[in-house]
Amino acid sequence: MVMAEIKNKNQAYLDMDDKYVNPVLARSARIVAERASGSYIYDMNGDAYLDLGTGIAVNSVGHCHPKVVAAAKAQLDLLMHTSVTVHHQRYIELAKKLVEIAPSKKLDSVFLTNSGAEAVEGAIKMARYVTGRPVVINFRGSFHGRTIFTTALTTSKLYYREKYEPLPGSIYTVPFPYAYRSHFRNDPDKCVEETFKEIEVLFHQFVHPDQVACFIVEPIQGEGGYVIPPNGFLPRLRKLADKHGIMLIIDEVQTGFARTGKMFAIEHEGVEPDIMLMAKAMAGGLPLAGFISKSEHSHKWPAGRHGSTFGGNPVSCAAALATIGVIEEEKLCERAHKTGEMMMKRLREFAKGKDYIGEIRGRGLMIGIEFNDKDGNPSKELCDKVAERSLEQKMIVLTCGVGGQVIRLIPPLNISDADAEKALEILEKSMKF
Ligand SMILES: Cc1ncc(COP(=O)(O)O)c(C=O)c1O
Known part of the structure; x- marks a missing residue:
């Protein structure tokens, strides 16, 4: 009887959601979260779900980390908002x-925003202003957000763009070196070569490089399928950008803050961005984003040419300082690397002899499992089945990929060994076909 009442309470909220919330807001699981702690979300029935989705790579230090909560609470009593009326201590400290x-070391000038998309928009405005050039080059399969300009930069799925035309122009899209789904599955260098050939064609037939303000690229494609570009791609892109005076914008919105086993994924490549975008995990769950650039560039962007009412909110900044503190104290780069290696090793072992598991790839705790149908094409069907079966076993996993064919694993970076083990057991059960 009591259980039935609780279940009714959960359902009652879902019914209200269906009635009052704009249906465009798709949720991966029909679970109404009441609270969360560490690696678990608790629904209104009191059921615990192991969370391998972390609000799309946001709760990287675990849900409601006590140090982040304490910092935010303390800040609430001191100062909640100033906008651009005055300076504030936490913005400067952050x-x-x-x-x-x-x-x-050259990245020494920070601008804070509310969301990843807003960080992308600001960075593009800065690149255009500083270079005096209009054109932006992006990559196929990328995801940069949902505002109109970032929608125009996003090509990971048709449904992000469909029916939103006309989209802003002066954006040229070139292939991302996604070796596994290219003609060069076993020759990643050739795949990289193809990308640069396409850029050459672009410069020769479509737009002169002296009109290009920036390249924008994810160091590992997120929504596009957790795709790691082959070695050498990003350093070569850096060289090409330098040759033509083009800025290189690295989108670390999903990969940043220890997710890949380094504080930022670009560190794996030894490449220096001109502008680096940050968001998601930055404030441990509170909304905060931004970009860091070189002062030699930002000092050419005069005061007042860009701004934000809420960007750099004191409470979010206090939470971000605490979150970065936790990443350092709990050595979460090392932990992400170690747990990620352990999980990938075991998953690869499991995948042996199973043709429907095409590839297991990742860095740190940003892991993708790519599924194939019997003809070797991307299989959304199998991928959705794995997510569904995992949920039945009370574990949340998200999908991604241009065909919806990749399971993405992004647990808290401090997930316990026991919970990582439990996650693998649930996945293995769910991936048996
Ligand atoms: C790589 C990347 N860039 C930008 C964004 C947009 O961020 P937001 O949803 O905070 O606007 C996302 C969001 O998933 C992302 O993954």
């Missing part, structure tokens, strides 16, 4: 900290 942990 900017200093971000400069300290940035992947290059």
Whole structure:
């Protein structure tokens, strides 16, 4: 009787959601979260779900980390909002900290925003303003957000763009070196070569490089399928950008803050961005994003040419300082690397002899499992089945990929060994076909 009442409470909220919330807001699981802690979300029935989705790579230090919560609570009592009326202490402290942990000493100038898409927009505005050039080059399969300009930059799935035309122009899209789904599955260098040939065609027949403000690229494609570009691609892109005076914008919205086993994924490549975008995991669950650039560029962007009412909110900044503190204290780069290696090793072992598991790839705790149908084409069907079966066993996993064919594993970076083990057991059960 009591259980039935609780279940009714859960269902009652879903019914209200169906009635009052704009249906465009798709959720992966029909679970109404009441609270969350560490690696678990608790629904209104009191049921616990092991969370391998972390609000799309946001709750990287675990849900409601006590140090992040304490920092946000303390800040609430002191100062909640200033916008651009005055300076505030936490913004300045966070900017200093971000400069300290940035992947290059030259990245020394910070601008804070509310969301990843807003960070992309600001960075593009800055690149255009500073270079005096209009054109942006992006990559096939990329995801950069849902505002109109970032929709135009997003090509990971048709449904992000369909019926939103006309989209902003002066954007040229070239192939991303996705070796597994290219003609060069076993020759990633050739796949990289193809990308640069396409860029040459672009420069020769479509747009002169002296009109190009920036390249924008994810160091590992997220929504596009957890695709790691072959070695050498990003360094070569950096060289090409330098040759033509083009800025290189690295989108670390999903990959940043220890997710891949380094503070930022670009550190795996030894490449220096001109502008680096950050969001998601930055404030441990509170909304905060931004970009870091070189002061030699940002000092050519005069005061007042860009701004934000809520960007760099004091409570979010306090939470971000605490989150970065937790990443350092709990050594989460090392932990992500170690747990990620363990999980990938075991998954690869499981995948042996199973043709429907095409590839297991990842860095740190950003792991993708790509599924094939019997003809070797991307299989959304199998992928959805795995997500569905996992949910039945009370574990949340998300999917991604241009065909919806990739399971993405993005657990909290401090997931316990026991929970990582439990996650693997649930996955193995769910991936038997
Ligand atoms: C790589 C990347 N860039 C930008 C965005 C947009 O961020 P937001 O949803 O905070 O606007 C996302 C969101 O998933 C992303 O993964």
